[in-house]
Amino acid sequence: MTTHFPKNGSTWVDLKQQLEATKADDYAWKRGRLPLYVYWRDEELYQVARDAYSLFFIENGLGKLAFPSVQKLEREVIGMVLHLLQADEAAGGSFTAGGTESIFQAVKTARDHARAERPGIGRPRIVVPQSAHPAFNKASHYLNMDVVRIPLGADFRADVAAMERAVDDDTIMIVGSAPAYPHGVFDPIEDLARLAMAKGVWLHVDACVGGLLAPFVRRLGYDIPPFDFAVNGVTSISADLHKYGFAAKGASLILFHDAGLQKYQRFKFSDWPRGTYATDTFLGTRPAGPVASAWAVINYLGEEGYLNIARTIMATRAKFAEGIAAILGLEVIEPSDLSFLLYRSVDPELDINAIAEKMAERGWFVGRCTEPSAIHLMFNPVHATIVDEYLEDLASVVSHVRRSGRVGVLDENTY
Ligand SMILES: Cc1ncc(COP(=O)(O)O)c(C=O)c1O
CATH class of the missing domain: 3.90.1150.10 (Aspartate Aminotransferase, domain 1)
Structure with missing residues (x-):
């Protein structure tokens, strides 16, 4: 696996050519050959997303005091998406690097909230439909939790009655997707919300795919079932800006119906000789490019x-x-x-x-x-x-x- 640094540097012209040549065997995404990974409208939108990213290429989202600019852009993006997803003024959220990190934050926050609110709880577990994204298992693996996957109904949607039977005293969260990736269907979020409220557990809605698309499709008159904060009982939502938000990669949001819950997502540490280190999400150093890119694309496209x-x-x-x-x-x-x-x-x-x-x-x-x-x-x-x-x-x-x-x-x- 080892290789060495070149003895001397090259010209950018040469390196750029090499980088472009490296792409020769990639699938032709600009010609629509990919049914995932890339969200592409046209060169014009790409330029906005890329130029905004470049303007904030150096800044670091970790430096809250040093970069009020990043904070401001982030707040505006979070505010606009909260509004799109029908949250009220009590809601809050954080910018993350992607759907997986947003889901990780939801699971971690629910776990720490449950530990604070439900003393005596055993090993925490979450109950999800079989179609939920692997990120729930990944997060639970890192967080020492269990995931129970419940077979789907005949229509590929969550079987709420079966999920209800699986909820036990150690269950802290149930999950629905809007929509789920394997079959592209919305789970019955209203039914899951009723279940969550009856059992006193957290309901996370994974709208990584639908969050920035479904509200607009609904406004066009298509039948989109209720899935967002308008549904009483939805605790948190993940929504990816780097999918149907059309921002640069590395952009997603974890949103909470009550900003007060965010205290359970924070990590704070002082036991080292460099003062208090505190972050809201998993990453330390955090690219600001995706934040600027999401902000620019949303404002460029508008509703x-x-x-x-x-x-x-x-x-x-x-x-x-x-x-x-x-x-x-x-x-x-x-x-x-x-x-x-x-x-x-x-x-x-x-x-x-x-x-x-x-x-x-x-x-x-x-x-x-x-x-x-x-x-x-x-x-x-x-x-x-x-x-x-x-x-x-x-x-x-x-x-x-x-x-x-x-x-x-x-x-x-x-x-
Ligand atoms: C429904 C759903 N949730 C979560 C994710 C994870 O998102 P990411 O790949 O940005 O981590 C995906 C990715 O396709 C997804 O489809």
């Missing part, structure tokens, strides 16, 4: 920009659904909400894994759902430009697989 993005995404989804349903042997899986679409084979002669492999050979990065075995798409505006190309490739791949009788391998390693 109108996000509504246009939402319109494009939903129209694109509808075109894909129609095109895929028209290909003999394929079926669009229902339900899926918001920007997701999953499809599978309903023809025993047509192996969905072989289709996935052939699509990948044609340069499409293929997302997989393993239960049920299906191809998984999550749209962003760039996909509006490749609908026909995708559908043509898919039709041709399907007829090839049918002719050849090819059988593929279910590659579970989807990341």
Whole structure:
């Protein structure tokens, strides 16, 4: 693994060329070949996100006293998203590096809150639907907690009655997603909120995907179930700015219906010779670029920009659904909400894994759902430009697989 520093430096022109060349084998995300990882509208929006990031490239979010600028931008972003998610004046939140860190903060805060409020509690556990993001297990692993995953209902949504049966005296949190990544469906947040209130436990809503998209899709008239702070009983929400917020990577929010809960997320330490060190979230040194990027993108797009993005995404989804349903042997899986679409084979002669492999050979990065075995798409505006190309490739791949009788391998390693 070891290699050495070059003896002498190179020119930036040369290095830039090398960096660009390194990308040669990456999937062509600007041409819509990725159904995840990248959220791309156009060069214009990219430039805003990138230039704002560059302006705050050096600043450090750890330095609250040194950089009131970062604090101000952060406060404004948190305030705007709290409003979008129908929080009231008592609410609060923190900027984090991503969905995983937001979820980690929710779990840690709920744990420390429960320890303070429920003396005698055993090893804390959280009860989540089977579709909840692995970040809940990751957080619980680090925090010495247990996670109980409950099988989904037939509609891929959380089975609230089964979750209720799993809540015991050591349960501190239940979780619903808005929407969950594997099938792209919203869990019944209102029912989960009723359960949380009845049992006196914390309800976290994972809106990492939906937080910055679902409110706008709802305003366009689509049926989006209640999932945010308008639902009484929702304690915290994670919402990613680096997904449908279109900010640079490294931008998410953990939001609390009551800012008073934030005292349980803080870490404070004085037992060393350099005074008190205190942070609200996991990171110490914290990039300010994502904060500036999120602030700039939100103000650049405004509600109108996000509504246009939402319109494009939903129209694109509808075109894909129609095109895929028209290909003999394929079926669009229902339900899926918001920007997701999953499809599978309903023809025993047509192996969905072989289709996935052939699509990948044609340069499409293929997302997989393993239960049920299906191809998984999550749209962003760039996909509006490749609908026909995708559908043509898919039709041709399907007829090839049918002719050849090819059988593929279910590659579970989807990341
Ligand atoms: C529903 C959901 N929650 C959490 C996450 C984790 O977000 P991140 O990858 O930013 O840590 C994801 C990522 O796709 C997600 O889809």
